[in-house]
Amino acid sequence: MPYITRWSAEKTPALHVVATRAGRIGYADERPYDRDSDGVLWTRVPSLPGKGRPEFGSVHALRQQRAMRELLCQVCGRAADRDADGALWLLGEDADDPAFRAADITTTHPPLCLPCALKSVRACPHLRGRYVAVRARRCELAGVRGALYRPGFPAPIAVGVTGVAFGDPRIPWVRAGQLVMRLREFTVTSLERGPVAP
Structure with missing residues (x-):
């Protein structure tokens, strides 16, 4: 079961969001x-991995945050695969798109170790259709993904x-639910053969 997957017992409690005097x-x-x-x-959100049923497609906020900050494999939770070309990431992108090759990439998906990457492209319906493996020499936390609010009365909206x-x-x-990572200086690679020629 993927490390970052949320389980049915990990229910977000009812949260009363307020505007603070600090303007947030x-x-x-x-x-x-x-x-x-x-x-x-x-x-x-509580952390109860293994309790209930896995909710594929739902990400546990704290485990995703930990995997991003520590560059842990999103599937097994151990160290992500790293070599001279950088950490290994799988992205649902079109490798032939010129914009993809020219730009920095942002993603909410943590890196992977090689064994889990190979299993993922066989088992995950989303990745079976299209994926790109990249090695990123540089990566930096770029922001968050979550629920955006605006001021309102009597509570933020x-x-x-x-x-x-x-x-x-x-x-x-x-109200953040996932960290966003920016991948820089990346190389498109094959999971079996190494770097792919541009």
Whole structure:
């Protein structure tokens, strides 16, 4: 079972989101661990891996955050595969798209170890249809993906789910559920043969 997958017992409790005097959202009963070291508010969710049924397609916020920060495999939770070309990532992209090869990539999907990457492309319906394996020599946390709020009365109003970069003035109004990583200096690779010629 993928390390970052959420389980049915890991239900998000009812959370009362409020506007704070600091000009950002918070919880009415906010606790110190509800925010990360950058002051971003995170979805509060219990950690009960293996309890209930796996909810494929749903990501556990804290395990995804840990996998991104520590470059852990999103499937097994151990160290992601790294070599001279960098950490291994699988992306649902078109490798032939010129924009893909020219740009930095942002993703909410943590890296993988090679054995789990090989299993994933065989087992995951999304990856079976299309994937690109890349090695990134440089990666940096770029922002968060989560519920964006706007001021409202008597409480802030959720306006949708989006990605927001660190430094964006909207970030104090996001309840984060996933970290976003920017991959730089990446090489398209084959899981079996190594780097792919451009």
